[in-house]
Amino acid sequence: MNRTTVVGIPARDEERTVGAVARAADAGLHLAFPRGTNVVVLAENGSTDGTVRRFAEAPLRARKVVASSPGAGTGKGTNVFAIIDRAVELDADRVLLLDADVRSTEPEWVGRLADAVAGDEPALAVPSYRRDRFEANTTNHLASPLLAAVYGVHVEQPIGGEFAFNRAFLERAATWSRPDSAYLYGIDVWLTANALREHVRVVEVPLGRKLHNSPFPKILRLPQQVLDSLFHVVLTTDRVRPPGAGVPRARAAVDGAAVRQDPAVVARVSAAVGRYLDVHLADVRTLFPAAGEVGPAPWGLRVTAEEWPHVLADAVAAVAGGRFEAARDHLVALYVNRVLTFWEEIDGLSGAEVDRLLDRQAARTVAAVQARRVELGGAAGPREFDVRRWAGFDDEAPVPA
Template identity: 30%
Template sequence: MKFSSALRPYVIKRVEELERADLVVGIPCFNNEKTIAHVVQMVSHGLKEYYPQLRAVIIISDGGSTDDTRDVAKEFQLKPWQEKIVGIYRGIPGKGTALRMVLQSAHMLNARACMVVDADLRSISNRWIQALLDPVLSHDFDFVAPIYTRYKYDGTITNNIVYNLCQAVFGKKIRQPIGGDFAFSNRLVQFYVQQDVWETDVARFGIDIWLTIQAIMYEFRICQSHLGRKIHDAKDPSEHLGPMFRQVVSTLFALMEQTERSWHNKTGAEQIPVFGEMSTDEPDPIPVNLAKLVHSFKMGLDHFGSLWEQIFCEDCFAAIKTAARMDVSKFRLPQDTWVRVLYELAGTYHNWPSNRRRLIDLMTPLYYGRVASFVNETKDMTSLEAERLVEEQAAFFVDAKDYLIQAWDNPRTCSRDFLAEAEEL
């Protein structure tokens, strides 16, 4: 069943009663009863401290939480002149639909600016409100992306995939393209709500990268803002990030196909304006099960090696086999190998006839291998020192874009037997 709106009748009625607002702050949530009150509190305090003269509405867009998230959010008392709407969105389950509810509300209220923050944040402060909204309100930017100070093993999908491709493919140095905490101008909100994606997989996953890439491709004014440390419900890559890898990579590759004419001949990466100062505090550590990452990589080679051999060039496959013979403490999947593997995977995806999700599934162990390698490479580094390695890798992706074009335009041949074998696994 398709829905023309993510707003249920109750929410529509409340929005119509409010008529207008200067600012809308959306908080998409699902089973976040332990953190939602703190997030709402910091948003409310920030709006009062920095924008007391502006009419603000806080939208709690819930995915049908089975805990007390909505009750906690409803009970929290806001500062004067602030309004709050708590509701369950309508449509395909996922963060994309939660954001659709926020964006449609901002559209109906004709808000000057709209901001969204995740509901699991523990480090959000009232200063985040100004950091995200001020570039829109005072400097006429359309899209504000966050820059966090994160522990070196937090954000492994961003550090090893998304940040690199945003630069190399789309030509913009946006440090956190899937950060989750953004701000938008009225003009960009109007654009987003009119796009025909809300009944697609973008509404299930991949919404953050979609928002970012759309802002890039349609040449909206983009900037970044330092928010300081990000402390949230971080996940061990070996335990929880396989599904996210598949979702984000699938969305990225699909966006690359849709925008091919815009990026195919683009070279270099443009620096994006940055507001605020970087924090040098060392973030709280996140545990990583290195042995499990390496084991998952080696099991991937055992299960999918015959397919990998057909997808990847001879040198890449040889490097993968070499890595699989290494002990956990010495494990390495070299940076140059990872760049070529990801580019060859993009080319295969582009020319894959069906069931592309299965192709991404087959590649997940390689992501585990690259994360394990990064852990070993940075084990004696601070997070700030590890950041330099992330930047070095991103520059490598940019310099190797010709390799992507070659893989994209002239992929390795996939025989019918190969495709049948992949479908069966």
């Protein structure tokens, strides 16, 4: 039987890397499915550079498709949904997503991801790879521990970007409500959280190292969008689930190589968070009792590995109690302080020691949320997503992307 495989590349202004990603996708498709119908879809929204031209110039054996949308008000999720729409039109059997800014994409990723979603039951493949210790902050301190705490499943890279899913997953995902933030950077956690909510099979696929453009300059808007989508899914979940059976495998996610973030960008972000807390600190301490005793630090607040799990538990309780937007946005401010504290905590630690610290933090988050006995189902999230709260404190905050 001739099967159709779609590799989708969501992009905006990625002319430097999109051609190499497309060529790796094509090589991987030819290796894994030499007699299949293979399609590479570039979904881009408002690119102002040569992204589309670079993709068009890439010599591919697979069929090329370009799906373009305006830039204003759109983001990564807009592109992913465009890829999904093209896959449905093509009657695809499986869909893979490869981020356009990755410099370490390997052709073998295609076969590994596709194999993980083989079968007739809905399945989602997510990546497992080694990352710079100063990156993956939203993953390490928000998405992964919160998903473990609510769904009882430890997923190392739930917002990694290199995903795959089969036709049955596409059909299931078509029934899920899409909050506005899912059209932005909330898309990855929207896919993973909904899969866990509906007990869909989620497979972690080792992909080696990930090298890409640092997401740190987006540290105010990206986690806000991720939390918005995650909290929407949490509120449609029946209950906080107990930890899954068995002991989660120890992570091996921290790479040996590391590059510190630009001090100027760190200083700007810290200043923006300071302005936010100057206005909202009283409400932050009310909504997050665990943050009431955190001490000062040169960057603002010292939020330690012992305190952070209880802050996350406060957030889950606040969302369930109807304080969705305040919990989301206040948590972003505390999260930035947690990241900067974390960087101090890991100074001098080996990669394995950093991994163990993150594993302990996730396990403590699970225990803290379980201890709260949070009741879900009694609140609803906002109908619209508005980035202005954080844009008002970040002088350089752009239109969401």
